[in-house]
Amino acid sequence: xxxxxxxxxxxxxxxxxxxxxxxxxxxxESIRKRFEATKPLKGTRIGACLHVTSETANLAITLxxxxxxxxxxxxxxxxxxxxxxxxxxxxxxxxxxxxxGEDGETYYQHIESVLSREPVVTMDDGxxxxxxxxxxxxxxxxxxxxxxxxxxxxxxxxxSMEKMGVLLYPVIAVNDAYSKHLFDNRYGTGxxxxxxxxxxTNLLLAGRVLVVFGYGMCGKGISSRAKGMGSNVIVVEVDSxxxxxxxxxxxxxxxxxxxxRRGDIFITATGDKHVIRREHFDLMxxxxxxxxxxxxxxxxxxxxxxxxxxxxxxxxxHVEEFRLSDGRRVYLLxxxxxxxxxAAEGHPACVMDLSFSNQALSVEYALSNSNDLERxxxxxxxxxxxxxxxxxxxxxxxxxxxxxxxxxxYLESWTLGT
Ligand code: ADE
Numbered sequence: 001x002x003x004x005x006x007x008x009x010x011x012x013x014x015x016x017x018x019x020x021x022x023x024x025x026x027x028x029e030s031i032r033k034r035f036e037a038t039k040p041l042k043g044t045r046i047g048a049c050l051h052v053t054s055e056t057a058n059l060a061i062t063l064x065x066x067x068x069x070x071x072x073x074x075x076x077x078x079x080x081x082x083x084x085x086x087x088x089x090x091x092x093x094x095x096x097x098x099x100x101g102e103d104g105e106t107y108y109q110h111i112e113s114v115l116s117r118e119p120v121v122t123m124d125d126g127x128x129x130x131x132x133x134x135x136x137x138x139x140x141x142x143x144x145x146x147x148x149x150x151x152x153x154x155x156x157x158x159x160s161m162e163k164m165g166v167l168l169y170p171v172i173a174v175n176d177a178y179s180k181h182l183f184d185n186r187y188g189t190g191x192x193x194x195x196x197x198x199x200x201t202n203l204l205l206a207g208r209v210l211v212v213f214g215y216g217m218c219g220k221g222i223s224s225r226a227k228g229m230g231s232n233v234i235v236v237e238v239d240s241x242x243x244x245x246x247x248x249x250x251x252x253x254x255x256x257x258x259x260x261r262r263g264d265i266f267i268t269a270t271g272d273k274h275v276i277r278r279e280h281f282d283l284m285x286x287x288x289x290x291x292x293x294x295x296x297x298x299x300x301x302x303x304x305x306x307x308x309x310x311x312x313x314x315x316x317x318h319v320e321e322f323r324l325s326d327g328r329r330v331y332l333l334x335x336x337x338x339x340x341x342x343a344a345e346g347h348p349a350c351v352m353d354l355s356f357s358n359q360a361l362s363v364e365y366a367l368s369n370s371n372d373l374e375r376x377x378x379x380x381x382x383x384x385x386x387x388x389x390x391x392x393x394x395x396x397x398x399x400x401x402x403x404x405x406x407x408x409x410y411l412e413s414w415t416l417g418t
Contacts (some may be wrong), residue, residue, distance in 0.1 A: 003089045004110065006082040006099045014054075014087030018061075021054035024349035026395035027357045027388060028062055035066030040364045042067030047119030049111060049129035050150065051079040051341055052098045055352035057087070060094050062360050071117045073110040074098035075125040078334065079341035108132070115140070121363055122147040126295045127154035134161070134168060146366035146373065147171040148359055152185070152216070153271045153295035158377050170373035172362040174355065177380035179388040181217050184355045188347025190221025192340035193267060193293040194229065200318035200333045200343040201289060203265070206230030211263035213256070214270035215242040218293060222267055223251055234259045256280060266290045267339075268299035277301040281308055281330060291333035293340055300336045318343040357388045 022029065035041065046068045050056045060070045072094060074080045080100040088094040095117070097110035111132050118140055124130050127149060133141040147169060149155050155175050161167040175181055194205065210231040212223045223233045223246070235246040236256045246253050260266075260280040264287075268275045271294050278301065292299045306312065309322040315331070318339075322330045334342030346352075361384045366373060393400060403411070410416060 001089070001093060001095055002113070003095050004097045004099065004113065005085040005089060008086050008090055010083035011086040011090040014057075014081065014083030014085065015091050017054040017081065017084055018057040018087055021349035021352075022058050025055065025058050025353040025356070027353050027391045028058055028360065030391060030395075031357055031360050032062040032065045035062060035360070035364075039067035041367065044068045044121055044363075044367065045117055045119045046070050046121045046123060046363070047114040047117060047129060048072045048123040049075045049114065050123060050125045051075055051346055052085050052088075052096060053079065053081050053341075053346050053352075054084050055346070055349050055356065057084050057092070058349075059356040059359055060088060061092055062356075063363070064092065064094060066360070066364070068121075068363075069117075071095045071114045071119060072098065073114045073129070074102070074107065075128060076338060076341060077102045077104070077107045078337050079346065081345070118143070120145050121367070123150070123359060123363070124148070124154050125150035127157040130171070131157065131161075134166065138168065141168045144169040145370045146363070148174050148362050148366075149377075150355065150359065151175050151295050152181070152218075155377065156271065162375070162377050167375045167377070169375060170366065170370075171377050172366055172380055173377050174358045174362055174380060177358045177385045177388075179385050179392070180355045180358050180380075184347055184351050185217035186221035188221070188351040188355075189218040189269065189293055189340060190225040192344050192347050193218075193222050193269075193291075194225055195345075196293075196318075196339035196341075196343035197265065197267075197289070197291060197333065200291075200316065200339065201331070203289070205265075208232070208264040209234060209262050210265045210267065211236060211259045213237075213266070213268040213275045213299070214294070215239075215246045216269065216271075218269040220249075222269060222293065224249070227251070231265075234262060257283060260284055263288060267293055269293045270299060271295065273298045274301040274304075275299045278304040278308065281305055281324070284328065284330060286328040287331065288328075289331045289333065290336075291339040292336050293338060295338065297336040297338075300332065302332065302336050305330060305332065354388055354392060357391070358384070361388070 080098040085096045097113040155173045210226045211234045213236045215237040235251045237243040260283040311323045318334045320332045
């Protein structure tokens, strides 16, 4: 078996982590048991470009249990858990191409390694695998049956490919399932972003002014959790409806320039480029902390910050100090990459259970319906979405009511009024 990882000797620690995460992934476990018995993915080559974490390991093991051959590379150079990668190779026979801290060239070589196995299913978190496939290996890409996409940024890229008429195979937007983005983006990003900031800096959040850029599901999760920890939260948002929602949720909303003057800690979660740039750094207080929770490392204009500083030094493992010419210091966390995965462990397993159950069931669904799918971006079918929520409630031991026949009739009728 082919692989490229940091150190196979780390496998024993990785295995324990995979098992620990698995305890919180009970929906995925039930899917795995069914897959083991029925082998719905038999003989399917799956190329996956995901964060190589203990949660992803549980997904890869589930896909293999369903009969698939899995080739895994990282969707971010900093998020790989090297011990998990080692255990996947040694204990589970899964080909992994990922090393924590790999440079840009190695990152893309690893994507190439996965593509060279000619997968017929692709799984992405940010669309780097599928876009490389389209750009460099069009003929091979045409033979792919289906792809899936885990995150908002990736779905945006894929919808743009569909609109331009260049998408070569159908893709399921796992991110857009309710049982994914209402939970993973909000509770997962919310908690793990603060976890990353705390692990990187050990700063107290209570009493600090924390500025959140973007009030999508991720921004909402970060804001409400930070408020719960005693921060004074300011939201910066360009969409009037979302900005109004933030106001009604009790947050201060203001322009980015005003927020730049007021903030102690800045977090970007927008999916867009240069959200924090020179004009903001110009206004920040001494010792401002900036970090990113959006998919790519483009939200903070790091080249601008570099050009403004007299020195750049590493202070702690995930903290770099930029000393500006007027003496002010700006601290950048995790090189501007996803702080929750660079400095912490990403979303907790309990919530990745929902996201990765969507992945597993979407692949199963797409393979058995591949003849009916066109070169488009599809939502996860509604029945899969609600079944995952039902199973999660069941694993949590929570029972919910059902409508009575009378209530069903009432909802279906238009004749009953005042
Ligand atoms: N994305 C965010 N958190 C993650 C995790 N723990 N594993 C895989 N992908 C993630």
